[in-house]
Amino acid sequence: MMRLTRLIKFETRIVVARVSEEIRKATIYLNPEFAKRCGIKEGDVVAVSRGNRGLRFRVKLLETAPEDGGIIPNSIFSNFLADFESFKSFRADIELSEGDESTEEDVIRIIMQRK
Amino acid sequence: MICTGCSCLCDDVEIAEGKILNACERGYRHISKYMENRAKPAVEGKEVDLDRAIEAAIEMLKSAKNPAIYGLDTSTIEAQKTAVKIAKKLNCYIDDNSSFCLGEFVEAILRKELPSSTLEDVRDKAYVIVYWGTNPYHSLPRHLSRYSYYPRGAKRQRGYDEDRYLVVIDIRKTEIAKLAKKNAKFIKVENDLELVDSFMKALDGKAGKYDVAGILREMKKADFNVVFGGLGLKYGLRGNFKAFIELLRNINKFAPLYFIPSGFHANMRGFNETLFEAVNAVNSYSFSSASSSPEFAFTELLKREKIDTALIVGTDPIASLPYEASSKLPKIKKIVVDPRKTLTSRIAEVVIPSAFSGIESGGEMVRSDGVRIKLKPIASSEFDDVYVLKRILEGL
Numbered sequence: 001m002m003r004l005t006r007l008i009k010f011e012t013r014i015v016v017a018r019v020s021e022e023i024r025k026a027t028i029y030l031n032p033e034f035a036k037r038c039g040i041k042e043g044d045v046v047a048v049s050r051g052n053r054g055l056r057f058r059v060k061l062l063e064t065a066p067e068d069g070g071i072i073p074n075s076i077f078s079n080f081l082a083d084f085e086s087f088k089s090f091r092a093d094i095e096l097s098e099g100d101e102s103t104e105e106d107v108i109r110i111i112m113q114r115k
Numbered sequence: 116m117i118c119t120g121c122s123c124l125c126d127d128v129e130i131a132e133g134k135i136l137n138a139c140e141r142g143y144r145h146i147s148k149y150m151e152n153r154a155k156p157a158v159e160g161k162e163v164d165l166d167r168a169i170e171a172a173i174e175m176l177k178s179a180k181n182p183a184i185y186g187l188d189t190s191t192i193e194a195q196k197t198a199v200k201i202a203k204k205l206n207c208y209i210d211d212n213s214s215f216c217l218g219e220f221v222e223a224i225l226r227k228e229l230p231s232s233t234l235e236d237v238r239d240k241a242y243v244i245v246y247w248g249t250n251p252y253h254s255l256p257r258h259l260s261r262y263s264y265y266p267r268g269a270k271r272q273r274g275y276d277e278d279r280y281l282v283v284i285d286i287r288k289t290e291i292a293k294l295a296k297k298n299a300k301f302i303k304v305e306n307d308l309e310l311v312d313s314f315m316k317a318l319d320g321k322a323g324k325y326d327v328a329g330i331l332r333e334m335k336k337a338d339f340n341v342v343f344g345g346l347g348l349k350y351g352l353r354g355n356f357k358a359f360i361e362l363l364r365n366i367n368k369f370a371p372l373y374f375i376p377s378g379f380h381a382n383m384r385g386f387n388e389t390l391f392e393a394v395n396a397v398n399s400y401s402f403s404s405a406s407s408s409p410e411f412a413f414t415e416l417l418k419r420e421k422i423d424t425a426l427i428v429g430t431d432p433i434a435s436l437p438y439e440a441s442s443k444l445p446k447i448k449k450i451v452v453d454p455r456k457t458l459t460s461r462i463a464e465v466v467i468p469s470a471f472s473g474i475e476s477g478g479e480m481v482r483s484d485g486v487r488i489k490l491k492p493i494a495s496s497e498f499d500d501v502y503v504l505k506r507i508l509e510g511l
Contacts (some may be wrong), residue, residue, distance in 0.1 A: 018250070022144065053438065075434060078456060080441075089286060089350070102212055
């Protein structure tokens, strides 16, 4: 059955921070209450977009994530979405998505296409 | 051995019967996985021998019109000094991660604008301990247990819940913010400059947006207090470092308050001090202009397409820089010197393998508080950053 929240885009605060886990794939740590409000569950894949840039992230839940959003570990994924003025914290849109989370290769491919 | 997993440079890590003892999770991963995913010498994506890769790097640097040297924050002081010599010889730019990390704070300390101290003094004497825009739970996992909040120090014998006053300032309730219960305060900050203003007003006996008068009262009780400032503070100040420096100066008129930067690569401070000794600047330096400027930061040079070649040592800019800078990397020639295969090495024209400083290679590094630490490697390597950089210097 299709989830209604799949049709809705939520504005969210993203904090870029270090996490102890070693992360090779795009992962976002959402605040459990925020995720519940957005109808997002652990293990879902969400599209996070900012301006004309976007990636897909696998969702994990974390109590220390900001109340109105989530944490993306400092990585090629967070830095692809960030800019210098908002290097540690920025606002982005989040919505449920199909498919797998983005990979490092996906980001490098996009960067190389700009050559 | 000395763990080079972060800027704490813990000196009590031991290897016994194949086990790594005393290391934190980050340090354990750094040491235990050092043999994984190692870089191999390559030119234009084809594996070559080390000499050929070094020769290709020399040729590339010789023919470059506007080269830059970037990184070096996990290299030893000896390697950093050699890189400065290369930059001087090439009359080019040199920079490290501190230009978008905590370089401004280190510079203020080196120029005596911010009073600073050592982690040992913090452990022995500090009463009010402020973590501002930093979460050592993940970035410097042993910081609180070895140097700041938990240990009983020479003048702090009664334990953390009586003899320390913890202040955590962050935009979210982090793991260490959860510790702020008894004899402690957590400030959820929306605007760091407004918090600075609140402290300034409280010093004048006025009320500001944030209730900080209690923190100042606690500071007044002690003869040693400290602020650990991280990237959250740097970006929260939005470039207005003078306001923060002024705040610390004013607080110091009635209570001793020191500042120590918190949370960066193992030897970022070493790079800042090495360059400062050489040219009186901590980063973003142009030998061609004989000056330092934010315009000469590697990120700015990339964004404004001012360079055509980069010698990148021990850092992974395609992963660590925002898109507006990383997207320009494909346009320049890249020579990567790194022990590991990195994302940047995948798109580099030349890859030169190196050794892990502190694990396979000795030398000296500088801890986050400015204390110099001699490394005690547990393995050896035929080549390291110093070897590679000296070969390049000679070849030029």
